[in-house]
C-alpha cells in the first residue's frame with residue numbers, strides 16, 4: 024500500500040517511522056511518502072491560508088497550493104498496482120475533519136483494501152471546499168472524523184487512521200497479535216467492547232485472576248468473556264448493546 028500525506032507539519036508524522044508502521048515500511052508492506060504543502064507555494068512567505076469569505080473567525084487553507092500538491096502527488100490518471108493481482112488503481116483522498124463520516128473499524132477495513140491512499144490533513148478552519156469538489160471529479164474522496172472534538176489540525180487524525188488501517192494489512196501484525204479478536208472486528212460478537220484481560224502473576228497485590236480463566240475449561244472461559252464484554256459494553260456503550268438482539272446472544276450461547 025502506498026500512503027501519501029500532504030501537510031505543513033511533516034514532523035507531526037514522524038511516529039510513522041517507528042513501531043508497527045515503521046516495521047511495515049521496512050518490510051515494504053507500506054510505502055509512506057510525506058510532502059510539505061508549502062513546497063507548492065510561490066510567495067516569499069509560503070502562504071497557505073487566507074481569511075474566510077463571508078467573515079468569521081480563523082483562516083481557511085487556500086485552494087491553489089493544495090491543488091498543485093495533489094496534481095503532483097496524484098497526477099490525473101496515475102495508478103499503482105492493485106493488491107493480489109487486482110487491477111491497477113488510482114488514489115483515494117482522505118480528509119480528516121470534525122464534520123466527516125465517522126472513521127470506524129469497518130471504514131478501516133474498507134480502506135485497507137485500497138492500494139493507494141492520499142491524506143490531506145487540514146489546519147486552521149479547514150480547506151477551501153473547491154479543493155475537495157475538484158479532487159472528487161477524478162478520485163474517491165472520504166471526509167472522515169475520528170471523533171466528536173476539534174483538533175488544531177488533521178495530522179493526529181492521520182496517525183490514528185494510518186495505524187488502524189496498517190494493522191489490518193497482511194504481514195503487519197505478527198500472528199501473536201492477531202487483529203482477528205479486536206472488539207470491533209466483525210464476527211467476534213460483532214461490536215461489543217473487549218472484556219478485562221489478565222496475565223501472570225496469578226496473584227498480585229492481593230488481587231486474584233478470575234478462577235474461570237485458570238480452569239482450562241474453554242467453554243466456560245468463552246462464556247465468561249462474553250458476559251464480561253456485554254457487561255462492559257452496557258456500562259460504557261449502551262448504544263452498542265441496544266443494537267444487539269437477544270436471540271443473537273442465545274445463538275452464540277448455543278455455539279459454546
Ligand SMILES: COc1cc(COC(=O)c2cn[nH]c2)cc(-c2cccnc2)c1
Nearest residue numbers: 120121145148149168169170174176177
Ligand atoms: C479546526 O477545524 C478543523 C480541524 C480539522 C482537523 O481535524 C479534526 O479536528 C478532526 C478530525 N476528526 N475529528 C476531529 C479539520 C478541519 C477541516 C478540514 C477540511 C475541511 N473542513 C474542515 C477543520
